[in-house]
Amino acid sequence: MTAEALPAELRRAIVQAARTPRLLIACDYDGTLAPIVENPDQARPLPESVHALRSLAALPTTTTAVISGRALRDLATLSRLPAEVHLVGSHGSEFDVGFVHKLDADATALLTRLKKHLEATTRDYEGVHLEIKPASIAVHVRRSEPEVAEQVMELVRADPATWDGVELTEGKAVLELAVVQTDKGNALDVLRHQVGATAALFIGDDVTDEKAFRRLQGPDLGIKVGPGETAANYRIDDTPAVATVLALLLEERRTWLFGEQAVPIERLTMLANDRSVALLTPDARINWLCHPEPDSAAVFADLLGGPGAGHFSVKPERNGLPLGQRYLPGTMTVETRWSRLLVTDYLHQDCELHRTDLTRLISGTTSAAVEFAPRPEFGQVQVRLVREENGLRVLGTSDPIVLFSPGVEWEVHTDGIHETARAVVHPGPDQPVVLELRCGTDDLSPSETPEVARRDRSSRHWSEWLHSLELPPLQRELVGRSALTLRGLCHETGAILAAATTSLPEEIGGVRNWDYRYCWIRDAALTAQALVSLGSLVEAEAYLAWLHRVLDTLPGPERLHPLYTLYGTTLGPEAVIDTLPGYAGSRPVRVGNLANQQVQLDVFGPVVDLVVQLTEVRGKLTDDDWNMVKSMAEAVSRRWNEPDHGIWEERHAPRHRVYSRVQCWVTLDRAITLAEKHDRELDPSWWALRAEIADDVLKHGWNEEVQSFTTAYDGTDLDAATLHIGLSGLIEPTDERFQATVTATEAELRSGSTVYRYKRDDGLPGTEGGWHVCAAWMIESYLLTGRRTEAEELFQQLVDAAGPTGLLPEEYDPIAERSLGNHPQAYSHLGLIRCARLLSA
Secondary structure (H helix, E strand, C coil), rough: CCHHHHCHHHHHHHHHCCCCCCEEEEEEEECCCCCCCCHHHHHHCCCHHHHHHHHHHHHHCEEEEEECCCCCHHHHHCCCCCCCCCEEHHHHCCCCCHHHHHCCHHHHHHHHHHHHHHHHCCCCCCCCEEEEEECCEEEEEECCCCCHHHHHHHHHHHHHCCCCCEEEEEECCEEEECCCCHHHHHHHHHHHHCCCEEEEEEEEEEEHHHHHCCCCCCEEEEEECCCCCCCEEEEEECCCHHHHHHHHHHHHHHHHHHCCCCCCCCCEEEEEEEEEEEEEECCCEEEEEEEECCCCCEEECCHHHHHHHHHEEEECCCCCCCCCEECCCCCCCCEECCCCEEEEEEEECCCCCCCEEEEEEEEECCCCEEEECCCCCHCCCEEEEEEECEEEEEECCCCCCCEEEECCCCCCCCCCCCCEEEEECCCHHHHHHHHEECCCCCCCCCCCCCCHHHHHHHHHHHHHHHHHHHHHCHHHHHHHHHHHHHCCCCCCCCCCCCCECCCCCCCCCCCCCCCCCCCHHHHHHHHHHHHHHCCCCCCHHHHHHHHHHHHHCCHHHHHHHCCCCCCCCCCCCCCECCCCCCCCHHHCECCHHHHHHCCCCHHHHHHHHHHHHHHHCCCCCHHHHHHHHHHHHHHHHHCCCCCCCCCCCCCCCEEHHHHHHHHHHHHHHHHHHHHCCCCCCCCCHHHHHHHHHHHHHHHHHHECCCCCEEEEECCCCCCCHHHHHHCCCCCCCCHHHHHHHHHHHHHHHHCCEECCCCCCCCCCCCCCEEHHHHHHHHHHHHHHHHHHHHHHHHHHHHCCCCCCCCCCCEEEEECCCEECCCCHHHHHHHHHHHHCCCCCC
């Protein structure tokens, strides 16, 4: 029996149940997992059901159980179910084999009396069988003639069933008399409470299962096997149908938890304009798009929740793997190519405010299958898709969404929760099919600007900017792609995203999943520095203007948060979307970032360093920038000796961190440089304070035991960020202490092609990969200490870690040889740019 044979409504209900964060699956045994047979001792479960239960039990946040009327010991012996499946016997009164020893003296005496009475009562009736259990006795009459069965059942109902302390449970051809409370519904509730289930599914065939069905509510699902009145939501015919239900549940649960096949992170390609970003898989599936801003809720979240979380796919109707994917040179336009099909994707450049417009151009000589599955608000909003003459309208969203697709014949399907539109299109050699996703408008009329002109405008926007840059000769093309990627993370407000995504894991299956779709003061300054170094000033100017606006809302820079939304407002509380299973099962999926509330005293240094670089290139220091630099220096003078959470935003208690002190020193050092070069008046105490901070770091940051500068003043642990004591100029590269720190960091934190941030316990479970930006710092440190060969080798390994379209995520796991973390990551690309420039010098 296949899943298609199940009623459509039941299939939809199973799909919905499979998508709950913590699922409990419980079944009866006889008549459910095992067919009813004349001899109960021969009732064996169907192998297909056993396999499905075992596999379900092996999934994370998934619990399986069998709740039977049989004695627990007999149930375990007969069913031969694996230990992962919980067994509950005697209609829910036995949760472990040693239960009998928990009976008190009165219950034990009552059970003994009951046994003697029933043996005497049923002795002369043929076909009657007594099943003695630890806390009950079952009277089976299935083998008796109907008249005999009815007579025996009446005798039992009339006498022992009425005794004080005896509880009667009636089933099919069986009466059970217990000396304790027996209730499958109570057992289901106990299990639900133990595992914290957010939904329960119960399957049963007997009248005793009705107590469990009546306990189901909300997202729970009850399935009755066979005929008879029931409180269950749905009904199936027999035990083979049970196996089919469990197999479908397994398939849907596994897909929801892990995705059908998580695309390697580095193989994802980013689309961008000045307002929006989207991610594209190697087979042309849009699997990530947020609207109206990159830090808004997702319309397509397949990246974190599988196909059910929303996607927009195009592929050949007869399938086949793509031959390749590439950016059109110098642009953010992406082509995905099959043998006779080409899909071209780009985000429109000149959209109205709060619009996200994406064009998908399908050309070639073969038919293509298109699937449009919008799931606004991370799939938490049910939407309808309405077919109109020029395309599809998405109903049920707070912000309008349409898909302009004239001439396409859509079919709309539902899984009971969401609607999906499918179509087969037939591009001609010179007649491509154009699909225009328009978020933020309900306009389904043709665009005033032809598609060719829009595509050309988008391409020229990027290529003209790229051609204005001064790219180094080493890895020129990859550096250009890194520059375009950083430019793609720049928002029209002037803010710069740290990365395009949230919750891509630092460990597959782990909890280190963070939201990077915001503007970190430090990260954005470093990104702007990288672009200034290539000759583009507009991003730095826009970012500093954004930062000035943020500072205007504060009494002073010392009140700066480490990060802000793209519009410069403070973040809301960090939250978890528990309806999404996460990339490759890595949960939780987070929105917001708790680091917003931390103290990070290193943020001022990169900003002042950016002002120095920008001022040097443009030849003047503006009054606004100088006033900001002065106020940041003043903030450092007031707070430099406080402990903080540091660059890595650890959720431990603050520490006196070397990197943060170094950046406080950078703030004053660069402020003094600006004042001297541009004849600005400064606070005379800055010289002495700069020296005091340097002395403090050299005295307390160096550790004789490990022969290295350490993470903080209070320990011996190492940190790659501490390399900045030399990279910043606080000490000379020739200083033996810096050279020893490079050697110690290499020995402790470098692993093949990558460099870890640290190896200490940071209070979170699990591990993480090495960081590409840390590898870049190591490359620069090698160069400063005269180790060019090591620098070139590590740089080549960094280059090799880039995906096929040139993008780098946050981290790399050298053991599993896979990329990790949010993608694409600004840190990684700015590090690559800096290293390429230094190695080209």
